[in-house]
Amino acid sequence: MKTFPMFLQMAGRHVVIVGGGEQAAQKARLMLKTEARLVLVAQELDAELAGLVAEGRAELVTALSAQVFRGAALVFVATGCVGLDYAAHALAKEAGALVNVVDRPALCDATTPSIVDRDPVVVAISTEGTAPVLARQIRSKIETLLEPGLGELAALAGRLRPQVNRQIPQRERRFFWDWVFGGPPRQAMARGAGRAALKLVKDRLEGAGAGPVQGAIALVGAGPGAADLLTLRALRLLQEADVIYYDRLVDPAVLELARRDAERVFVGKEVGACSWPQDRINAVIVAAARQGRKVVRLKSGDPGIFGRVTEELESARAAGLPVEIVPGVTAASAAAASLGRGLTERGQTDRLLLATATCKPGDPEPDWAQMLQPGTTLAVYMGVQKAALIVDRLQAAGIPSQIEAEIVANASTPQERVIRCLLSGLPEALDQAQITNPAVIFLRWPKGAARTVVKSAAA
Ligand code: SAH
Numbered sequence: 256m257k258t259f260p261m262f263l264q265m266a267g268r269h270v271v272i273v274g275g276g277e278q279a280a281q282k283a284r285l286m287l288k289t290e291a292r293l294v295l296v297a298q299e300l301d302a303e304l305a306g307l308v309a310e311g312r313a314e315l316v317t318a319l320s321a322q323v324f325r326g327a328a329l330v331f332v333a334t335g336c337v338g339l340d341y342a343a344h345a346l347a348k349e350a351g352a353l354v355n356v357v358d359r360p361a362l363c364d365a366t367t368p369s370i371v372d373r374d375p376v377v378v379a380i381s382t383e384g385t386a387p388v389l390a391r392q393i394r395s396k397i398e399t400l401l402e403p404g405l406g407e408l409a410a411l412a413g414r415l416r417p418q419v420n421r422q423i424p425q426r427e428r429r430f431f432w433d434w435v436f437g438g439p440p441r442q443a444m445a446r447g448a449g450r451a452a453l454k455l456v457k458d459r460l461e462g463a464g465a466g467p468v469q470g471a472i473a474l475v476g477a478g479p480g481a482a483d484l485l486t487l488r489a490l491r492l493l494q495e496a497d498v499i500y501y502d503r504l505v506d507p508a509v510l511e512l513a514r515r516d517a518e519r520v521f522v523g524k525e526v527g528a529c530s531w532p533q534d535r536i537n538a539v540i541v542a543a544a545r546q547g548r549k550v551v552r553l554k555s556g557d558p559g560i561f562g563r564v565t566e567e568l569e570s571a572r573a574a575g576l577p578v579e580i581v582p583g584v585t586a587a588s589a590a591a592a593s594l595g596r597g598l599t600e601r602g603q604t605d606r607l608l609l610a611t612a613t614c615k616p617g618d619p620e621p622d623w624a625q626m627l628q629p630g631t632t633l634a635v636y637m638g639v640q641k642a643a644l645i646v647d648r649l650q651a652a653g654i655p656s657q658i659e660a661e662i663v664a665n666a667s668t669p670q671e672r673v674i675r676c677l678l679s680g681l682p683e684a685l686d687q688a689q690i691t692n693p694a695v696i697f698l699r700w701p702k703g704a705a706r707t708v709v710k711s712a713a714a
Pocket of ligand 1: 558664665667
């Protein structure tokens, strides 16, 4: 940066403009937006500038001397005469002033930026003279972003700040201001309803005295991957959320649907990266909601299925925070849809069992043989690494090895893969096809298929 942007204090100070023509008038118009007193140094003034003096909005000095520049916040020189410009510049410098000589960059201590003015909100743009057209383009973009009432809203905020500081605890203030500038007060001000905006803010302030602004937590099912398998409720919550905590299996396409300025925090496990322990996840979710933020904890599939939802529910409830579960399409449902068949089949499988092969460390091994009975569809989650063990246990219990296994990996996503094999060949089939998690393994034992003789030597 050859130049550095600063906002100069203008109230109670004066600005000197040397010159009486159109260029001087341009600077005068600009300076009249500020609270500075205007001093014009010229022997002749054009009609506009003369009018300012007549109205008492500017003071006229006819003699050029260093004295007039003393203590000036800024000096503009625009006489239209080279010699006079140099002379005025020298005197102003002698008086220690910050000088801008119009159209003579070599004589400028400071330049005027392109300005978007929503006083007291002011945006200054500079390209250091490299690209004035670009500066204009940027300016028009910002002009469209900042609606006319914005300055009034900022001024209102400034007036209410002491009251807000008294009434709203510090950790909730940011949320309050987020609401003022991103919510109904801003919308009201934008449509010109200043009084309505003020009333909204005041009502909220009075309500705030009764208790802290409260956040909320939603444990939301993101579905199996495809964004259009999201529920409408999940979509609404994603669009309302201030912050979204998501894990590894949540498809990026789903996150895309969230409010653009929502904060997104990855809390999953990734190879090589450190993982978030569950209690840390619980703690950050609660902390965010306590700040009054709307929190979405986005979990793959249905949050209530192998999603450790209980821990998150309990920590939210223990903190006295409102918490809800938004169900989602679980992986088994999506996987069965990919196979083009139901999870249950009348007369064949009347029982559906969802089981995980990855339990809490130290827990006893699941009793697979007890789960897979005639008439059952068993959907195994997180089972790819445990497939050989599951098959062993089932075969040892005499389960027919001609039972068919169906595996769906990445159901509903572009990476989806389906393989079918006999129960006995499951580990090899997974190996050969290089199937990894996420995958659901279906084992179906239709009614009527006979149990083979138990191999166990115990009998
Ligand atoms: N709550 C999730 C399950 C989380 S456990 C749900 O209801 O679906 C993670 C396991 O879910 C994965 O190891 C895998 O077994 C299964 N899974 C998740 N997404 C899947 C997908 N798109 N296709 C197949 N299996 C999936």
